[in-house]
Amino acid sequence: MTVVAHLSDPHFGSESPAVAAALVDDLFGRAAPAPSLVIVSGDLTQRAKVHQFRAARAFLDRLPAPYLVVPGNHDIPLYDVWSRFLHPLDRYRANITEDLLPHVVADGLVVVGVNTAHGFTFKDGKVTVEQARAAAEVFAAHPDRFKILVAHHPFVLPAGRPARERVDGAEHALPILHDAGVEVICSGHLHAAHASDTGGFRDARREILAVHAGTCISTRTRGEPNGYNRLVLDGDRFTVHHRVWDGDRFTESSHKAYRRERGRWLHDPDVVAA
Ligand SMILES: [Fe+2]
Ligand SMILES: [Fe+2]
Numbered sequence: 001m002t003v004v005a006h007l008s009d010p011h012f013g014s015e016s017p018a019v020a021a022a023l024v025d026d027l028f029g030r031a032a033p034a035p036s037l038v039i040v041s042g043d044l045t046q047r048a049k050v051h052q053f054r055a056a057r058a059f060l061d062r063l064p065a066p067y068l069v070v071p072g073n074h075d076i077p078l079y080d081v082w083s084r085f086l087h088p089l090d091r092y093r094a095n096i097t098e099d100l101l102p103h104v105v106a107d108g109l110v111v112v113g114v115n116t117a118h119g120f121t122f123k124d125g126k127v128t129v130e131q132a133r134a135a136a137e138v139f140a141a142h143p144d145r146f147k148i149l150v151a152h153h154p155f156v157l158p159a160g161r162p163a164r165e166r167v168d169g170a171e172h173a174l175p176i177l178h179d180a181g182v183e184v185i186c187s188g189h190l191h192a193a194h195a196s197d198t199g200g201f202r203d204a205r206r207e208i209l210a211v212h213a214g215t216c217i218s219t220r221t222r223g224e225p226n227g228y229n230r231l232v233l234d235g236d237r238f239t240v241h242h243r244v245w246d247g248d249r250f251t252e253s254s255h256k257a258y259r260r261e262r263g264r265w266l267h268d269p270d271v272v273a274a
Contacts, residue, residue, distance in 0.1 A: 002107040004148070005035040005065075006211060006229040008188025011074060011218035012055040013046030019226050019245050020059065020217040026250035028064055031230060031243060036107045038063050041188040041213060042072025042117065042152025044096060046220075053095035060096070068104045069096060070113040072152035072189060073123050088119030101131075103138045108233070110142040113150040116167050125153030125167040125189070132173035136180035146233055147182045154187045156200030156210035165190065174201045177208070183265070184209045184231070184238070191215045191222040193229065195240040195256045197267050207265045209258065211240055227253065236260040 005027055010020070028034050040060070045052035053075075060067055075092045077083040083090065089100070100115040112135045116125030139147050149155075153167035155174060167173075177185070178201060185200075185208055193214040200210035215221055216228045227244035237259055244253040259268040 001033075001232060001234045002109060002146075003033055003035045004037045004039060004109070004111075004231040004233075006039045006041065006186045006213045006231055007216040008041040008152075008213035008228070009043040009072065009191055009215040009218060010040070010056065010059065011043055011046045011215060011220055012059070013049060013052040014219050015055070015217045016219055016226070022245065022249050023217055023226075023228065024062055026243065030249065035065055035230065037104055037109070037111065038065055038067040039111065039148075039150050039186055040067060040069040041150050041186055042070050043074040043188060043215075044069070044072070044092070045075055046218070048075050048077045048091055050091055050095070053091050057095050066104055066106060068102050068111050068113050068150060070102070070150055070152055071096070071100075071115055071117045073117045073125065076117055076119055086119075089115070089117070101134055101138070105142060105145065108146055109148060110139060110145040111148040111150060112138045116151045116153040124164065125151070127151065127153075127155070127167050127169040127173045129169070129172050129176065132176040136176050139180040139182065143181075147180065148184045148186060149177055149182045150186045152187060153189050154210065154212060155185050156196070156208065158190075158192070158194040158210075158212065159197075161190070174208070178206060182208055184211055186211050186213070186229075186231075188213050188215075191220065192224060193227050193242050195229075195242075202264075206263045209238070209265050238265070
């Protein structure tokens with residue numbers, strides 16, 4: 001069994017210290033077993049300030065597990081126009097990582113992150129065919145592993161969300177990622193947690209599950225409490241556990257379980273959560 005924690009949108013600069021402390025406590029103490037990997041799907045900072053990146057860096061350094069992180073639109077300076085257009089991710093690269101196509105191979109998984117935050121877009125993200133191909137190349141080196149893609153902006157939206165919230169270029173990137181064997185895409189940005197009822201992107205052979213995490217520790221919540229996802233892979237079962245802050249600690253709020261049958265993911269309410 002493999003456990004991955006999926007966090008998003010901490011927005012250091014608008015974080016709640018109490019929630020942040022409880023999150024670390026939950027990740028590596030209360031919610032057993034501890035994850036073997038932590039995914040952070042962007043918007044590490046509130047306004048891309050150096051001190052906010054340093055706080056994010058300190059948070060990452062406290063995680064006693066490997067992590068994979070991608071930037072979000074808030075990690076690009078908004079008002080400093082010079083930086084925004086010429087060096088949009090300089091502070092992210094200096095404080096978090098130079099790697100804008102990070103990948104981690106662990107515990108039967110290969111996880112690849114792509115950067116969808118660019119200086120020339122205000123809030124919405126963009127993914128290019130070249131980025132999708134580069135990610136596919138990494139996945140191709142690990143044919144027998146469970147494949148997860150991480151991006152800040154969503155490639156597949158929950159039902160009812162306006163189409164403009166989908167990352168630009170998703171329609172061209174998804175078939176490439178699909179052919180590369182991607183099973184799950186983890187994203188954030190919406191500040192709303194969700195997991196597909198069925199495969200969010202499909203063709204005759206296969207489906208991709210879309211998993212969204214809300215904001216893990218920011219006070220900028222949008223109608224739902226802080227939370228994060230625990231992804232549990234166990235053979236042909238995949239379960240997304242949603243853990244939320246109840247004002248005192250993180251507790252399990254809900255879960256969705258899936259079963260893989262002949263390459264397709266079925267939402268399976270009858271599967272007992274792992
Ligand atoms: Fe955000
Ligand atoms: Fe965002």
